[in-house]
Amino acid sequence: xxxxxxxxxxxxxxxxxxxxxxxxxxxxxxxxxxxxxxxxxxxxxxxxxxxxxxxxxxxxxxxxxxxxxxxxxxxxxxxxxxxxxxxxxxxxxxxxxxxxxxxxxxxxxxxxxxxxxxxxxxxxxxxxxxxxxxxxxxxxxxxxxxxxxxxxxxxxxxxxxxxxxxxxxxxxxxxxxxxxxxxxxxxxxxxxxxxxxxxxxxxxxxxxxxxxxxxxxxxxxxxxxxxxxxxxxxxxxxxxxxxxxxxxxxxxxxxxxxxxxxxxxxxxxxxxxxxxxxxxxxxxxxxxxxxxxxxxxxxxxxxxxxxxxxxxxxxxxxxxxxxxxxxxxxxxxxxxxxxxxxxxxxxxxxxxxxxxxxxxxxxxxxxxxxxxxx
Amino acid sequence: xxxxxxxxxxxxxxxxxxxxxxxxxxxxxxxxxxxxxxxxxxxxxxxxxxxxxxxxxxxxxxxxxxxxxxxxxxxxxxxxxxxxxxxxxxxxxxxxxxxxxxxxxxxxxxxxxxxxxxxxxxxxxxxxxxxxxxxxxxxxxxxxxxxxxxxxxxxxxxxxxxxxxxxxxxxxxxxxxxxxxxxxxxxxxxxxxxxxxxxxxxxxxxxxxxxxxxxxxxxxxxxxxxxxxxxxxxxxxxxxxxxxxxxxxx
Numbered sequence: 307x308x309x310x311x312x313x314x315x316x317x318x319x320x321x322x323x324x325x326x327x328x329x330x331x332x333x334x335x336x337x338x339x340x341x342x343x344x345x346x347x348x349x350x351x352x353x354x355x356x357x358x359x360x361x362x363x364x365x366x367x368x369x370x371x372x373x374x375x376x377x378x379x380x381x382x383x384x385x386x387x388x389x390x391x392x393x394x395x396x397x398x399x400x401x402x403x404x405x406x407x408x409x410x411x412x413x414x415x416x417x418x419x420x421x422x423x424x425x426x427x428x429x430x431x432x433x434x435x436x437x438x439x440x441x442x443x444x445x446x447x448x449x450x451x452x453x454x455x456x457x458x459x460x461x462x463x464x465x466x467x468x469x470x471x472x473x474x475x476x477x478x479x480x481x482x483x484x485x486x487x488x489x490x491x492x493x494x495x496x497x498x499x500x501x502x503x504x505x506x507x508x509x510x511x512x513x514x515x516x517x518x519x520x521x522x523x524x525x526x527x528x529x530x531x532x533x534x535x536x537x538x539x540x541x542x543x544x545x546x547x548x549x550x551x552x553x554x555x556x557x558x559x560x561x562x563x564x565x566x567x568x569x570x571x572x573x574x575x576x577x578x579x580x581x582x583x584x585x586x587x588x589x590x591x592x593x594x595x596x597x598x599x600x601x602x603x604x605x606x607x608x609x610x611x612x613x614x615x616x617x618x619x620x621x622x623x624x625x626x627x628x629x630x631x632x633x634x635x636x637x638x639x640x641x642x643x644x645x646x647x648x649x650x651x652x653x654x655x656x657x658x659x660x661x662x663x664x665x666x667x668x669x670x671x672x673x674x675x676x677x678x679x680x
Numbered sequence: 681x682x683x684x685x686x687x688x689x690x691x692x693x694x695x696x697x698x699x700x701x702x703x704x705x706x707x708x709x710x711x712x713x714x715x716x717x718x719x720x721x722x723x724x725x726x727x728x729x730x731x732x733x734x735x736x737x738x739x740x741x742x743x744x745x746x747x748x749x750x751x752x753x754x755x756x757x758x759x760x761x762x763x764x765x766x767x768x769x770x771x772x773x774x775x776x777x778x779x780x781x782x783x784x785x786x787x788x789x790x791x792x793x794x795x796x797x798x799x800x801x802x803x804x805x806x807x808x809x810x811x812x813x814x815x816x817x818x819x820x821x822x823x824x825x826x827x828x829x830x831x832x833x834x835x836x837x838x839x840x841x842x843x844x845x846x847x848x849x850x851x852x853x854x855x856x857x858x859x860x861x862x863x864x865x866x867x868x869x870x871x872x873x874x875x876x877x878x879x880x881x882x883x884x885x886x887x888x889x890x891x892x893x894x895x896x897x898x899x900x901x902x903x904x905x906x907x908x909x910x911x912x913x914x915x916x917x918x919x920x921x922x923x924x925x926x927x928x929x930x
Contacts (some may be wrong), residue, residue, distance in 0.1 A: 331765055357764050362790035366757035373761025399751050527746050528728055528769050534740055536749035
């Protein structure tokens with residue numbers, strides 16, 4: 307069976323991915339440049355008798371998807387920088403209560419209302435550390451419309467598997483541009499559904515008492531098991547505790563369930579692995595590097611993290627170990643660059659950045675490579 | 681014994697856990713009324729409570745049902761998501777005045793105007809209890825609190841907010857009422873209002889809310905009896921009791 311090829315806008319691809327993954331509930335608030343995702347889902351979900359709801363703001367949007375996910379629906383919201391700031395409360399809640407949710411952040415220029423219609427990668431560190439407290443997070447960074455489709459499916463799978471928020475950190479450019487996407491309706495895509503308790507309601511059950519690889523096997527709320535959920539530190543029965551050992555054990559387990567799968571989760575693409583100058587670049591920014599590689603620049607190579615967090619330092623260290631020069635290129639003032647400096651302490655790491663809402667053109671990139679001092 | 685008629689039983693929805701509320705607090709009475717109504721309406725198996733941040737976060741220990749403790753002010757939004765995902769369940773939020781009328785104002789107004797089929801029990805004692813007695817949006821003029829030590833000055837601190845009056849202007853609610861629990865007669869009326877509110881949800885008529893005037897002897901600096909008198913003498917003057925909205929069919 308040949309693949310089905312379509313020209314899709316990024317937002318359409320995201321929506322198709324969400325439907326393929328089994329989305330049952332979307333709540334959102336209009337914000338440029340993510341609005342198309344909500345608009346499309348308002349039509350598509352109605353067709354499938356699934357739930358779309360426009361909430362009064364982003365805080366209520368993320369809270370509503372937490373409620374729907376607790377009730378067993380695969381749930382997503384989509385937003386951009388200012389809305390993502392408001393959603394930090396919900397991200398922390400979903401992390402400690404272990405509620406699977408997918409948050410699409412279509413980055414635009416910031417800070418604050420910033421540049422609503424222009425591209426940026428300024429939310430990298432916010433997606434990792436935006437909500438308070440120690441917490442793990444999975445952040446995916448698509449570099450094409452095709453990858454946005456695939457990563458939306460992957461994001462639902464990972465959220466359900468690890469019972470943790472997953473952020474798709476995309477950009478205005480990826481969501482608004484149109485590209486060829488291959489979607490085969492007969493292709494088997496692996497879809498992961500959360501593991502539910504196998505015991506009968508009424509048997510001894512603790513929502514946070516039984517684990518599959520450190521992920522709690524929780525019943526959905528209202529399904530007869532007796533489930534208690536809170537944003538407070540809680541015991542195995544879901545009830546609050548301020549006990550040192552309970553708190554320490556809970557937060558460490560939540561970390562561990564993600565961190566121990568870091569090498570599987572941290573997916574990278576490598577092009578021209580033996581090149582003199584290895585770029586570390588991700589998302590839309592990596593397309594400039596790719597366009598140079600594809601136009602006869604064998605001296606340039608690319609290490610492209612598809613997953614921004616959690617980071618596997620070994621993969622980055624190995625992929626850059628023979629490079630004469632390492633350059634991080636991103637559309638912010640060096641947010642991922644500082645992470646790369648941290649994990650490559652014995653290498654000089656350069657930064658070619660751009661802000662202000664524009665991409666780096668291939669010619670500009672060549673010029674800026676020449677300006678680097680090793 | 682056999683010819684004796686049972687006229688009262690303890691509802692099984694209320695746990696036997698020892699209550700941690702302060703002496704004289706009215707949460708206990710209100711918890712019981714809510715549980716009795718859910719029991720009497722045969723909603724035991726299908727009811728889920730969403731509790732707030734505040735003193736009544738403790739309610740998760742006392743209601744024998746699935747519980748979700750929402751982030752501060754967000755109970756109506758999490759209840760919206762759950763109710764839309766599980767329309768056959770009976771879902772209610774239990775919120776204090778800081779949670780509902782300050783940080784959660786957007787959530788309650790929009791859940792109400794959308795006509796979400798949820799019920800809200802809004803317990804208003806005019807003060808932040810859990811954090812130790814600060815001024816709430818509902819604190820009355822002249823009341824001394826930890827953050828209005830000279831008494832609430834309307835010119836400086838602004839006016840207390842009347843939620844029932846506000847929400848009853850919307851089309852989404854089916855039932856909006858304010859009651860009190862400061863006397864046995866009012867407790868009976870409160871129970872009746874709670875029953876009507878749950879019926880509004882069960883009969884798919886719209887959003888419903890009962891605001892219940894309540895006390896906080898600890899942070900008011902009063903004994904429980906004087907606290908109850910204060911509802912009669914002060915609170916009810918600004919927050920009149922009554923049904924503000926009741927659609928046909930209730």
